[in-house]
Amino acid sequence: MPSPTDAFGPWHEFYSLLGTASATMIGLLFVAASVGSGAFSGDRPAPMRVFLTASVVNFSIVLASSLVVLAPVPRWTCFGGMIAGGGMLGLGHCCLAWRDTLRDGLFARIDWEDRIWYIGLPIVGYLLLAGSGVTVALRLDAGRVALALSIGMLLAVGIHNAWDITVWSVTRRRD
Numbered sequence: 001m002p003s004p005t006d007a008f009g010p011w012h013e014f015y016s017l018l019g020t021a022s023a024t025m026i027g028l029l030f031v032a033a034s035v036g037s038g039a040f041s042g043d044r045p046a047p048m049r050v051f052l053t054a055s056v057v058n059f060s061i062v063l064a065s066s067l068v069v070l071a072p073v074p075r076w077t078c079f080g081g082m083i084a085g086g087g088m089l090g091l092g093h094c095c096l097a098w099r100d101t102l103r104d105g106l107f108a109r110i111d112w113e114d115r116i117w118y119i120g121l122p123i124v125g126y127l128l129l130a131g132s133g134v135t136v137a138l139r140l141d142a143g144r145v146a147l148a149l150s151i152g153m154l155l156a157v158g159i160h161n162a163w164d165i166t167v168w169s170v171t172r173r174r175d
Contacts, residue, residue, distance in 0.1 A: 001139055004079040005072045008144065012070065018151055019066030022059040022158070029055055029162050047106060050097045050118050051165055057093045058122060058158035061086045065129065065151045080137025083147060087130025090154075094123050117161055125154040 001007075008015070033052055065086050073079040098119060101107040107115070128150035135143030 015066040015069040022062035026059045080133045084133025090126035
């Protein structure tokens with residue numbers, strides 16, 4: 001069986017594009033956060049963790065996963081472990097966000113669409129990412145497709161949420 005570097009060689013441009021897009025979105029999210037800086041306060045961590053930080057985490061894990069794929073990692077177990085670790089980090093953040101949302105009472109105040117986009121879909125994406133890391137470590141072909149789907153999904157969720165935050169922040173400032 002070829003090394004991970006050889007096996008993912010045909011995917012090089014795909015992961016280069018995903019990594020570039022996520023890095024760009026991280027920068028743009030910092031701009032959006034600056035524009036809406038008055039909308040979020042430090043005394044209530046739940047909205048900050050669920051809305052702003054979650055998008056940065058999504059984009060960062062997409063970037064990190066893309067870098068792992070593009071790096072010359074010679075061992076499948078190491079490669080899969082790094083990918084699965086990224087999924088576990090994302091799940092850990094989701095757990096913290098969920099805890100803060102319940103503790104702050106935010107969960108009852110946000111609508112179902114936000115619950116799906118900010119909590120539900122990232123959990124699915126991170127579970128798929130962690131699972132893809134395990135299947136890649138086992139050298140199963142399905143792992144490559146699952147990896148592409150999971151980080152593509154996390155990028156799409158991040159873009160949706162970043163746009164949602166931007167629109168909300170801009171319209172909120174005018175009130």
